[in-house]
Amino acid sequence: MNNAIEIKKDTYWIGVNDRRTHIFENYWPLPKGVAYNSYVIVDEKVALIDTVERSHMDNYLDNLKEILQGRKVDYLIINHMEPDHSGSIKNLRYLYPDLTIVGNSKTFTMLQNLYGPSNNLLEVKEGSSLSLGKRSLNFYMTPMLHWPETMVTYMPKDNTLFSGDIFGAFGTLDGGIFDDQVDLDYLEEEISRYYSNIVGKYGVPAQSALKKLGGLTLEMICSTHGPIWRSHISKIIDKYDKWSKYETEEGVVIAFSSMYGHTEQMADAIGRALSAEGIKKIRIHDTSKTHPSYIINDIFRYKGVILGSPAYNGGIFPTMETLLCELECMGVKNHVLGYFGNKMWGGGAIPRFKAFAEKIKWEVVSEPNEVMGAMKPTDLEQCKAIAKAMVEKLK
Template structure:
């Protein structure tokens, strides 16, 4: 670390930046990398809050030793057991064998099954606290944000919320660690893409957590990824409140799957007519090119969603199938949906999209264009009717 990263006089960031990993959880692209945040509180007792992914463990252990300067850790607070935050626990236990591991009753079975660790456990329940000296740690359970054992730790003397994955972001911490030291415009998409894809399924638990923590006087939020929030706390909390209620803006996300460009022509035609009807915020994605995480991020942002697929082996195109499966699993709510497709003989793409429309239970536009081979004038007329229906509904919702 070479210089200590103080959050306060006695609390330190000892996390790591990972610019080598290309995909997070072996699925989500990381074009701007990711940070693993861990924290050390140095008081009469020493507490480490969360750890880092094992790939950056050597640097992490050096960071801790530099801060502790020969002292031992008394407590390890485990807010969340996902391996990108628990991956260094076994090494810490070996280094500080007398350290008490603090978690809740759902933490410890995972701890044993992942790492074989079952000694020196200290169970905490809702509202329990630990005094370190000047610092007091208070524990609150936030189940399914986004795992069942998840909890948060509030250091009440400084008003610091150690929030686990809540309020996190993709992207490394380049030079600074605080929100007001970093270019938040550069990280904006990584903040919302992180929420929509990692936390997005859990809107209700997020709302429950926001209500539970709403009475705390929070002066700083220390998540396990992304910036430490101290200047824009109200902004990030407001975003989580909006996103977790599935509130969206006027606009339309069009996603198509096309082998030879015919379905793409229909997508462009739909977009053109949406613009003519006054819908300016339009995002068009080719499902074969754009990773679902970016598409889902846009879907969390805009109310209208129009999906189109060619037929492929009598079914929907594989990359579109991946997207709609993910949307179904995530249970994304409260959108207006349109579907279209093309086929050369038996079809299948539109049939599967219609099934998706039934499953997802969004409001739907009734017009469902399906071109035979290349789209002709009749098909473009249908595309225009679909666009008209979507634009009319969006204008009704946002006027």
């Protein structure tokens, strides 16, 4: 069955839905799946823009052949080399041996390293243009969004931007493919999680890209994941602008680890105290149960972060360590921090939290609170003090 959809005259979406993969990049959860979008423009020349992940190649190539009705692909434009989009290149080269592969110098190094030597390479640079006949394609470099070679392709005739992963989302395309055909409320967390998890580290490159793309007239943005943007273009651009400036809302994420519930007791006490101080957006996560993907996503949203861990073999609990490493690596900015611990004899989480605060440069709102086992009345007061200090910073 042909799943291709004409999105502009002679321009087709030929994406595939992946509902089977549990984790993206073998790490990020996919509760609602993910779509890999590819596009083909049928002009005097045929240009294919990005491909799909290897596991879905068969259907994809069948769809492509059906659209082309015996014609060949002349150009394969590679906006991004990550294998979820470059996975079908090897087979495309066998199918269309005369294919010209279009990318930048960094693309070609990666192409060689992943799929071996290629003939017929056409190198493009910032502002280069390629004519397909009635249409032309212009290329703009968007380095580190989210790989060094990433670029975008703009088709001025139809004011259409093929943006690679930029403006992408987790979640399959269940019927509709345009932003006005899908349930954006249902996909909201998948859109923000895609940003925070995959693009979140690259706020500065995202700001540069937004400035660069701001000069283009945009009627349609075709990303490699998630819906095609045409009715809510300014909405998704505004979101990217806000996220990449690390703008946050009033609210607090409490992430804790706990083996026997004593550290969790402290988290709950802090949560209650925050609520008593008038904070409504409070998200409490257990790091052993909730994947960092969701915790990080909430942290991108809310300014306040309070972390707690029991002592574990002299140091911090492993799942909290994972969360701290992720946050440090992403260099998430513009937050205020409180932290607490629980222990029985010595060592513990507090020194690691202190090192984390220094590395990530978040302002610490108060002295840490460390409890021995179950909370006593004075410990409760200290938990309340962390909450109060946090609220003073937020209000």
